[in-house]
Amino acid sequence: MRGRLVVAFLGWLASLALGHAAVPERLEGFQAEARLFVLDNRPEASRVVAVDLPAGQVVAEVSVPPRGMSLVATPSGRYLLVARGRDTDRQWLTVVWTGKEEGRWSRPVVAKSLLLGRGWNIGHGAEAYTLGDKLLAFAERDAVAFRFPEESLAPEAPFQAERIRLPNPDHYHVLETPEGVYLTLLARGQVMLMDRGLKETRVSFPCPIEHGEVFHGGTGRSFFACAKDVLAVEGGKELRRLPYPVGERIGAFLKGEGAFFGYSDSVQHLQRLDPVALTLTPIPLGGVFLRGKSDGKRLYVLLTDGRLQVREAREGRLLREIRVSRPFPEMDEDTGGAIYPDLAPWLERGLVYASLPHLGQVAEVDVERGLVVRYLRVGGSPTRMVLVRP
Numbered sequence: 283m284r285g286r287l288v289v290a291f292l293g294w295l296a297s298l299a300l301g302h303a304a305v306p307e308r309l310e311g312f313q314a315e316a317r318l319f320v321l322d323n324r325p326e327a328s329r330v331v332a333v334d335l336p337a338g339q340v341v342a343e344v345s346v347p348p349r350g351m352s353l354v355a356t357p358s359g360r361y362l363l364v365a366r367g368r369d370t371d372r373q374w375l376t377v378v379w380t381g382k383e384e385g386r387w388s389r390p391v392v393a394k395s396l397l398l399g400r401g402w403n404i405g406h407g408a409e410a411y412t413l414g415d416k417l418l419a420f421a422e423r424d425a426v427a428f429r430f431p432e433e434s435l436a437p438e439a440p441f442q443a444e445r446i447r448l449p450n451p452d453h454y455h456v457l458e459t460p461e462g463v464y465l466t467l468l469a470r471g472q473v474m475l476m477d478r479g480l481k482e483t484r485v486s487f488p489c490p491i492e493h494g495e496v497f498h499g500g501t502g503r504s505f506f507a508c509a510k511d512v513l514a515v516e517g518g519k520e521l522r523r524l525p526y527p528v529g530e531r532i533g534a535f536l537k538g539e540g541a542f543f544g545y546s547d548s549v550q551h552l553q554r555l556d557p558v559a560l561t562l563t564p565i566p567l568g569g570v571f572l573r574g575k576s577d578g579k580r581l582y583v584l585l586t587d588g589r590l591q592v593r594e595a596r597e598g599r600l601l602r603e604i605r606v607s608r609p610f611p612e613m614d615e616d617t618g619g620a621i622y623p624d625l626a627p628w629l630e631r632g633l634v635y636a637s638l639p640h641l642g643q644v645a646e647v648d649v650e651r652g653l654v655v656r657y658l659r660v661g662g663s664p665t666r667m668v669l670v671r672p
Contacts (some may be wrong), residue, residue: 312341312387316628317380317670318635319362319390320644321346321353322662323620330364330378331660332390336631338646338658342381342390347374349619353666354405355380356417361393361435362668363410363419365402367619373400375419377435380670393437399424401617403454406534407575408626408668413456413463414478425451427480446480456480457495459504461518466492466506473506475518487520489513494534496542498557505555507532507544514560521560526553528564536576538595543581545574547615552583554598565598567591572610575634577627580649582634584625586610590636592649602652606636606645620665628669637664 314334322329328350332342349367356363364376375396381388399421405411411418419428430443448454453468462484465474471490474483487506494507503521506513509531512524526532528551532544535555544553544562552565552574569585576582580601581593588607593600615622626635633655636645644658644667 310389312381312389313337314387315631316672317341317382317387317390318626318644319353319355319378319380319668319670320637320660320664321350321364321620321666322660323350323639323665324662325349325619327662329662330362330390331664332381333644333658333660334387335628338656340660344378344390344392346376346378346392347372350666351617351620352402352404353620353668354408354410355668355670356410356432356435357412358382358432359670361432363404365404367617368401368423369618371400372397373402375402375404379435379437382670382672391437393435394441396441398428398443399426401451406455408666411456413458413480418456420448420454422453423451425449427454448480449474453493455492455495457497457504459497460502464495464504464506464515466495468492471508473513473515475515485518487513487515491531494532494544494546496535496537496555498542500540501557503557505535505542505557507535512544512555512562524555524560524562527562528553536574536581536595537578538576538581538598539578540596541598543574543576543595543598545571545583547571548586552581552593552598573623573625575625575627577629579629580627582625582627582649584623584636590625590634590647592634592652602649604647604649604652604654606647606654607638607641611640621663622665624665624667626667626669630671635667635669637667639663639665 316335318333320331330344351367352365362378377394379393381390401423403420425448427446428443455466457464473489474486489508491509504515514521530549533546536543542555554563573584583591587609590604623637632650646655
């Protein structure tokens with residue numbers, strides 16, 4: 283009897299062992315030429331959707347805190363930063379590993395969730411801010427900037443950042459130039475030339491409601507969009523102020539070929555800035571501006587009536603228009619979370635992707651042939667986008 287019990291007990295142990303037997307590891311790799319990341323920004327359940335291209339297959343859905351505001355990529359393309367809107371007391375900064383590796387793509391995951399400050403300003407368009415060889419992120423409500431190496435974002439690494447005290451809570455941008463770093467303050471209405479560590483102010487210029495800045499390497503000139511004009515600076519000295527030629531101001535610039543193109547929400551013109559001749563020339567759009575991007579060769583302008591304009595990037599001349607959507611509903615985006623559509627150009631393929639929040643889709647547009655190739659159904663309310671290449 284005792285022998286039978288021992289045998290039964292050993293059999294039970296064996297069954298447990300077999301139930302938790304080791305399994306071989308398998309390679310979890312994905313084949314893609316590029317990976318498109320889309321912020322689905324529903325009010326209570328936001329996520330970052332990863333779509334592998336050209337197949338158009340959704341390979342991951344990464345949950346992030348609701349009401350995302352910004353989605354930007356680090357220079358290497360290995361990480362995304364997702365800033366939450368400013369309407370809660372928990373303004374998380376989420377770090378997503380994109381899965382980009384040497385010779386392969388892996389599954390995207392959340393690498394870190396940081397709760398360090400309030401009022402995050404982490405980049406312009408789809409690109410993270412940098413200062414020197416490090417990343418820069420502003421906690422604007424706390425008047426602090428964090429400067430850190432990209433390696434600090436790795437899942438296995440501690441997050442180590444230099445804290446830089448800023449003059450006061452404000453909306454900040456930085457512009458690196460040979461003479462130093464320009465720090466812009468919207469509420470204070472100033473442009474300050476500082477040392478490269480943002481510690482010492484060398485000179486400042488009045489610029490009410492500054493929003494939008496760009497540096498032209500060919501002339502060494504910097505340009506800052508103020509409330510009524512564009513401030514031109516060369517070598518740390520004011521060169522000229524360029525009044526706006528139409529009753530619209532500039533809030534940001536698209537980089538073209540030998541020129542820059544100023545725009546802002548709901549304008550009906552681009553304003554071509556010639557950095558050599560120091561002129562501003564209005565370019566009528568024939569509609570209301572909603573979103574714009576540049577790949578350096580072409581300008582892409584999405585209008586509120588659902589037309590996508592393709593313009594050459596030297597003079598801003600219209601090449602073609604493609605209808606990508608019915609008219610967008612009226613919307614007014616604040617800092618509580620992103621609701622506007624976005625554009626992501628793929629220069630090498632001659633494609634541009636347009637998110638359509640009101641349809642839960644992303645339009646893939648062949649800009650050379652002037653047609654929508656397909657609609658990618660990502661669901662929800664897709665807004666900001668980032669295209670990551672190998």
